[in-house]
Amino acid sequence: MKLKTLLLGAIAGTALAPAAFAERGSDGHVNIIYWQAPSILNPYLSSGTKDIESASLVVEPLGRYDQDGALVAYLAEEIPTVENGGVSADLKSITWKLKSGLKWSDGSAVTSADVKFTADYCMNPEGGCAQLAKFEGVESVEIIDDLTVTVTFGEAKPNPYGPFMGGQSPIIQMAQFENCTGAKAPECTEANFGPIGTGPFVVTDFRPNDVISMVANENYRDAAKPAFASLTFKGGGDATASGRAVLETGEYDYAWNLQLAPDVLAKMAEGGKGTAVSAFGTLVERIEMNMTDPSPSLEEGVRATAAAPHPALSDINVRKAMSMAIDRDLLVEIGYGQAGRPTCNLVPAPLAYASDNTDCLTQDIAGANALLDEAGWAKGSDGVRAKDGVRLSMVYQTSTNAVRQDFQALIKQWWEEIGVETELRNINASVFFGGDPGSPDTFQRFYADVEMYANNFDGTDPESYLAQHTCDKAPKPESQWQGENINRYCDPAYDELVAELGRTGELSKRGEIAKKLNDMLTKESYVVVPLVDRGRVSAHANSLGGVILNTWDSELWNAADWYRIK
Amino acid sequence: MTDLSNQTPLAPPRSQWRNVWDQLKKHKGALLGGGFLVFITLAVLLGPYVWTLDPQKIDYRARDFRPIYHALFDADAKTAWANPLGTDQLGRDGLANILAGGRTSMAVGWAAMLLTLFIGTMIGVVAGFFKKLDGPLMRLTDLFLSLPILPLLLVAVTLFREPLRGNFGPEGGMFILIVAIIGITSWMPTARIVRGDVLALKEREFVLAARSIGTKPGAMIWRHLLPNVISPIMVSATLGLAAAIITESALSFLGVGFPSDFPTWGKMLADAVQRMEEFPERVMLPGIAISLTVLSVNYLGDGLRDALDPRIRGR
Numbered sequence: 052m053k054l055k056t057l058l059l060g061a062i063a064g065t066a067l068a069p070a071a072f073a074e075r076g077s078d079g080h081v082n083i084i085y086w087q088a089p090s091i092l093n094p095y096l097s098s099g100t101k102d103i104e105s106a107s108l109v110v111e112p113l114g115r116y117d118q119d120g121a122l123v124a125y126l127a128e129e130i131p132t133v134e135n136g137g138v139s140a141d142l143k144s145i146t147w148k149l150k151s152g153l154k155w156s157d158g159s160a161v162t163s164a165d166v167k168f169t170a171d172y173c174m175n176p177e178g179g180c181a182q183l184a185k186f187e188g189v190e191s192v193e194i195i196d197d198l199t200v201t202v203t204f205g206e207a208k209p210n211p212y213g214p215f216m217g218g219q220s221p222i223i224q225m226a227q228f229e230n231c232t233g234a235k236a237p238e239c240t241e242a243n244f245g246p247i248g249t250g251p252f253v254v255t256d257f258r259p260n261d262v263i264s265m266v267a268n269e270n271y272r273d274a275a276k277p278a279f280a281s282l283t284f285k286g287g288g289d290a291t292a293s294g295r296a297v298l299e300t301g302e303y304d305y306a307w308n309l310q311l312a313p314d315v316l317a318k319m320a321e322g323g324k325g326t327a328v329s330a331f332g333t334l335v336e337r338i339e340m341n342m343t344d345p346s347p348s349l350e351e352g353v354r355a356t357a358a359a360p361h362p363a364l365s366d367i368n369v370r371k372a373m374s375m376a377i378d379r380d381l382l383v384e385i386g387y388g389q390a391g392r393p394t395c396n397l398v399p400a401p402l403a404y405a406s407d408n409t410d411c412l413t414q415d416i417a418g419a420n421a422l423l424d425e426a427g428w429a430k431g432s433d434g435v436r437a438k439d440g441v442r443l444s445m446v447y448q449t450s451t452n453a454v455r456q457d458f459q460a461l462i463k464q465w466w467e468e469i470g471v472e473t474e475l476r477n478i479n480a481s482v483f484f485g486g487d488p489g490s491p492d493t494f495q496r497f498y499a500d501v502e503m504y505a506n507n508f509d510g511t512d513p514e515s516y517l518a519q520h521t522c523d524k525a526p527k528p529e530s531q532w533q534g535e536n537i538n539r540y541c542d543p544a545y546d547e548l549v550a551e552l553g554r555t556g557e558l559s560k561r562g563e564i565a566k567k568l569n570d571m572l573t574k575e576s577y578v579v580v581p582l583v584d585r586g587r588v589s590a591h592a593n594s595l596g597g598v599i600l601n602t603w604d605s606e607l608w609n610a611a612d613w614y615r616i617k
Numbered sequence: 618m619t620d621l622s623n624q625t626p627l628a629p630p631r632s633q634w635r636n637v638w639d640q641l642k643k644h645k646g647a648l649l650g651g652g653f654l655v656f657i658t659l660a661v662l663l664g665p666y667v668w669t670l671d672p673q674k675i676d677y678r679a680r681d682f683r684p685i686y687h688a689l690f691d692a693d694a695k696t697a698w699a700n701p702l703g704t705d706q707l708g709r710d711g712l713a714n715i716l717a718g719g720r721t722s723m724a725v726g727w728a729a730m731l732l733t734l735f736i737g738t739m740i741g742v743v744a745g746f747f748k749k750l751d752g753p754l755m756r757l758t759d760l761f762l763s764l765p766i767l768p769l770l771l772v773a774v775t776l777f778r779e780p781l782r783g784n785f786g787p788e789g790g791m792f793i794l795i796v797a798i799i800g801i802t803s804w805m806p807t808a809r810i811v812r813g814d815v816l817a818l819k820e821r822e823f824v825l826a827a828r829s830i831g832t833k834p835g836a837m838i839w840r841h842l843l844p845n846v847i848s849p850i851m852v853s854a855t856l857g858l859a860a861a862i863i864t865e866s867a868l869s870f871l872g873v874g875f876p877s878d879f880p881t882w883g884k885m886l887a888d889a890v891q892r893m894e895e896f897p898e899r900v901m902l903p904g905i906a907i908s909l910t911v912l913s914v915n916y917l918g919d920g921l922r923d924a925l926d927p928r929i930r931g932r
Contacts, residue, residue, distance in 0.1 A: 385677070460707055474787050
């Protein structure tokens with residue numbers, strides 16, 4: 052009899068499960084593991100990703116970036132733009148309107164005073180705010196009414212979404228932090244360890260550098276969410292261990308940032324408990340072509356500067372042929388697997404700024420050979436092409452890293468097939484990226500013909516990133532070899548277009564200009580040869596639903612939508 | 618009259634080296650070690666002419682092949698007789714790489730060892746023989762002992778890579794640089810041992826006798842001192858060879874050193890660490906090659922020390 056009741060109960064339970072799906076706290080407990088442990092839950096006092104992401108479960112900004120880098124309103128009614136009047140025509144101010152009826156987890160109302168307080172808290176001249184860059188150029192934050200604030204900038208700001216946008220700039224409660232401003236900010240341990248927020252969860256216990264316990268927020272704005280009644284956020288360990296905990300043993304439901312080789316990850320996934328997911332940001336592994344002559348026979352001061360153009364790489368046909376000879380699919384397969392995809396773009400994302408340029412994706416050795424033949428680079432008896440006494444012989448440098456050395460070996464083989472002699476060089480990463488003006492081996496100094504590394508940009512707007520390639524930013528002896536225009540590309544038309552981008556506020560127009568700039572560097576000139584768009588890999592348990600990996604904002608941005616698959 | 622015929626030696630005179638060889642023969646470890654050293658030296662010298670695959674040739678369709686012996690216990694393993702020791706993640710042949718890598722490692726080892734011996738012996742003898750120079754030279758030795766090799770190498774690479782590369786090519790330049798760095802950072806033990814022995818020998822009667830008949834310092838060192846310190850020099854030579862091979866491997870392992878597509882045993886090890894669980898042979902094969910070479914050199918040195926010492930010899 053008892054067994055029968057139990058069985059019936061179980062059957063009833065399964066039948067009822069889908070109905071219970073839309074109820075707050077119906078899915079029990081969820082475990083998250085980050086291999087770096089959070090030490091504070093106030094993002095204004097720490098720039099660590101682990102702190103910002105764990106805090107994003109509790110405190111929320113006015114708007115977030117979604118998985119495509121598009122803006123989504125969170126606490127705000129809608130995202131202000133020039134079109135809907137939220138951003139003034141002169142791009143100097145932005146007006147945010149809060150959703151009505153929002154409540155803090157302690158039950159009090161969220162008002163524009165909290166928003167203004169947040170800005171004052173971070174911009175307090177006595178305190179060191181970790182997210183001050185978000186508030187750069189802010190002149191004042193004014194309260195218009197209970198739900199409206201206007202942020203005014205000192206000068207026109209085409210991208211006004213710094214303050215209150217994204218996981219780094221959430222709204223904190225004025226009542227809680229009122230007495231914690233300026234120099235006193237780090238002293239308010241209780242507030243910093245358990246901020247009152249508007250997010251889906253509320254902190255019950257915080258142990259710095261170890262574990263956070265949370266329960267569902269009773270006052271969350273969506274009555275049906277979050278699906279989980281409680282949450283444990285565990286920090287520490289390493290990527291391998293947290294990968295195993297989700298993929299192999301199933302102890303945890305979500306693991307963050309698994310920087311592991313594709314075959315290692317695949318081996319773990321054989322455990323069958325979880326799934327590795329990847330998402331792509333803006334990190335692009337690329338080859339830069341030196342437009343200046345790095346030959347050691349030149350004297351210092353002339354070597355690798357605009358005064359000495361590169362004898363071979365100044366010819367666009369050589370650069371184009373070298374790009375055509377590369378099989379990007381194979382590079383991805385060997386080096387990154389799921390965490391990479393071939394790309395021809397310097398700005399691979401967000402969608403609004405990514406060019407549709409795909410012409411480099413197919414390897415074409417025969418075409419590259421034909422192109423060089425046509426351009427007058429004839430193969431000599433040793434198989435190396437030459438023209439007017441200039442041999443196509445390249446020094447190809449990068450930092451010391453197993454994947455990069457594999458790439459070097461492969462690319463060297465392809466280049467030799469098109470008659471380009473290649474000498475490989477790898478430099479210790481701390482020297483290569485160290486930026487020491489006295490060292491000849493830095494990537495800025497670029498004493499090589501081609502070099503390979505990866506770079507990305509913060510946030511979703513590529514303006515400053517694309518502006519790196521203007522003529523005046525080339526590293527040179529006078530600037531102590533500092534500068535971001537690594538390949539010394541210089542085109543007045545490009546500089547002009549960058550200036551135009553700085554004057555343009557309309558999003559679609561900005562996208563167009565950014566795409567054009569990207570194309571000028573890649574498929575129109577081949578000074579930057581993008582190889583792989585490198586992504587972020589995280590893992591979630593097979594029973595955890597609703598996970599959408601986001602590289603533009605906190606990975607836990609939509610934790611309110613997570614649920615248990617039954 | 619004495620019968621002169623009785624005075625003839627019963628056996629032909631034996632040379633000193635013959636005695637050394639007889640003693641060495643008794644040391645099984647030294648014999649085995651010497652044999653292996655000859656074998657591996659011949660293999661890396663002549664091997665590439667027999668096994669003519671290019672070690673740098675990438676064939677990514679044939680990547681991740683296992684060594685042929687895997688077929689014994691795993692019939693499904695990817696193996697091919699064309700690559701008896703398997704291929705790496707880019708399809709480069711394992712055997713060709715071991716042979717080519719051994720060439721570099723052995724060449725660096727021998728060259729650095731000779732350089733170490735030369736510097737060490739010279740400084741040791743001079744410091745032991747000329748009293749005035751003893752203090753300064755030994756303080757210099759202390760100074761060099763305190764030099765950390767890795768930061769020194771990083772600085773040297775930064776300063777000298779370009780000129781050396783310009784004059785001797787990327788591989789030749791790096792070879793000279795590495796040999797020089799290992800040479801100037803590892804001569805100190807040899808110098809100290811030689812100095813100690815020279816100090817003791819200097820007080821012996823035959824040196825006094827030689828001096829009393831007017832032997833000049835140069836001749837004294839050359840004729841009387843050096844032959845008597847040959848045994849510790851030989852021993853430190855063998856140890857130096859082993860140390861140089863290991864240092865080169867460590868440098869390659871850390872990624873400072875030869876261009877990344879230029880195989881050495883140390884670099885093969887470094888490249889294989891990431892996939893150690895899946896393809897243990899890629900770590901084991903160069904690792905075993907390094908260990909066996911170093912071990913055989915050490916045994917040979919041990920045997921030579923016994924054989925060269927006339928007091929031990931014959932016991």
